[in-house]
Amino acid sequence: MAERTLRGARLGGQSFEDERGIEFAARQQIGYTCPQGHVFEITMSVEADVPALWECPRCGAEALSNSGELPEAKAEKPVRTHWDMLLERRSVKELEDILKERLELLRGGEIGPAHLHRANAKKRKVS
Template sequence: MAERTLRGARLGGQSFEDERGIEFAARQQVGYRCAQGHEFEITMSVEADVPAVWECPRCGLEAESTAGIEREVKAEKPQRTHWDMLLERRSEKELEEILTERLELLRGGEIGPAHLHRANQRKKKAKA
């Protein structure tokens, strides 16, 4: 088995293939400039969709294309609040009825935290 190995070859080393007769893909240079003023170029395929922004290799900020390519502006949906979702399920009239019912139960001591009702229970016992 030792006689089959290539002597002098190393992992990650040089390729023994020749570049003659190989046709490279068409390329283009795309320029970018960041807010710090760093300018750099990226080599891309001619067929590639060129992004409007690229991370600056020097400072890490977003760099914009010098070719005038604009960013896509995505339409953002307004954030739905709890109230909006509640109104999808119930009308305001229904909500008012539920609120009135729950407030009566709370004031009557049937629901809610016990510490709120201890004072009411003491008053009832003192009256009796």
Template sequence: MGERTLRGARLGGQSFEDERGIEFAARQNVGYACPQGHEFEVPMSVEADVPAVWECPRCGAEALNRDGLTKEAKVEKPVRTHWDMLLERRSIKELEEILTERLELLRGGEIGPAHLHRPSKKKAKSA
């Protein structure tokens, strides 16, 4: 049994690979300053797109790039309501026709919940 046991390193241990012959990517330090007065640098690849805003590691506020990059304004789409989407598929005239048909069916008792149906007019039986 002793020959079959696995030998290993402790959890979170060191790596057995060495760094000889490894060429690291070119890096740059990008500086940021937050509204609370905290300043810090983030190492990034030279090829990376540098963001204009980075979260401050001390307070969590949005820190701005010290090199003067500005945050791009997002293009906001107007809110499309259910009515807007409905008008893309049907005209007002078509909608009025459909409404009239559905109301006739509802009033006739063919569709809808039973408590909304009007009682049918039955002649009273004379005793």
């Protein structure tokens, strides 16, 4: 039964819908010019928000709209370093105390690389 319903039609080859009675949305042509001098137009709906920048189809550069509208300047966040993030969590006094504590543990051989512990262990046995 399914074979008979597809007889005479190619899958994906053609549409049986026609455009009679269809009202298309209002459109507008928006012109753009890229830095290399390429000029092109994009068809958009009249209701669409027209972007000030569009990628050039020839070279891929950012093309500026011919309407004269400039793109919005994006607010850039200041660069946060590791030190800035650390200061958000601890005060400088706390950091100095932690550093002093960790240096004492390292010098005492309680923390740190294994080769440092072996050297300290040998010194303790000789003494």
